[in-house]
Amino acid sequence: MKIKILNNVETDSAEVDKYPDHCPFCHKSILPILITAIYHNPQSHRTTLQTVFQCPSKDCSKVFISYYIRSDLHRNYYYLYETMFGNFKPPLFNETIKTISEDYCKIYTESYASEQLGLKQVSGVGYRKSLEFLIKDYLIKIKGIDENTIKNKYLGKCINEDINNEKIKNVAKRAAWLGNDETHYFRKWEDKDITNLKDLIRLTVNWIEDETLTEKYKTDMPEQ
Numbered sequence: 001m002k003i004k005i006l007n008n009v010e011t012d013s014a015e016v017d018k019y020p021d022h023c024p025f026c027h028k029s030i031l032p033i034l035i036t037a038i039y040h041n042p043q044s045h046r047t048t049l050q051t052v053f054q055c056p057s058k059d060c061s062k063v064f065i066s067y068y069i070r071s072d073l074h075r076n077y078y079y080l081y082e083t084m085f086g087n088f089k090p091p092l093f094n095e096t097i098k099t100i101s102e103d104y105c106k107i108y109t110e111s112y113a114s115e116q117l118g119l120k121q122v123s124g125v126g127y128r129k130s131l132e133f134l135i136k137d138y139l140i141k142i143k144g145i146d147e148n149t150i151k152n153k154y155l156g157k158c159i160n161e162d163i164n165n166e167k168i169k170n171v172a173k174r175a176a177w178l179g180n181d182e183t184h185y186f187r188k189w190e191d192k193d194i195t196n197l198k199d200l201i202r203l204t205v206n207w208i209e210d211e212t213l214t215e216k217y218k219t220d221m222p223e224q
């Protein structure tokens, strides 16, 4: 794709590999409108291209900057490497999980925000904390286990001793293993990362929601 450059130095246009495909503000999948482009550090070896785009969505239409870096082989060819941060994309929660653990939703949202800022070390610790609130609130509110017992118990022990549903236990246990890797000095699961931790937390939430909703319908509609 050819892009016309505003402060042309050697040529008045450059070739880029692609346009950004997501708006950093509304987070929709888009084909952005090109507004203008400007060279940065045009005299240096590592010239970058700062490109201004507009989101085509009528509800959004915000302007944002994407950064391109010059190819080593072709002086006039640029690769997209970064788009500016717009705003946080909030995670979505079902009503069931909001009712079970408001704290889980709050902590998960903060962790998700920090991850979007690139603070992966901190967000991993946050996800681990959100898991603890999720499991403990589930055991207290849904399973009716005494609050003081659960509060003072290690998360791993709560999962092993107090969760009866094997589907929840299987995924929650593994989420806790990876969660501990985020907080400890030594990493046990070297080939797993924050994406796997989030997958396991999502599965834990799904099984908890399934169980809670099934029980609700069984109570609401008893067999005749």
Ligand SMILES: [Zn+2]
Pocket (backbone or CB within 6 Å): 023, 024, 025, 026, 027, 028, 055, 056, 057, 060, 061, 062
């Ligand atoms: Zn947008």
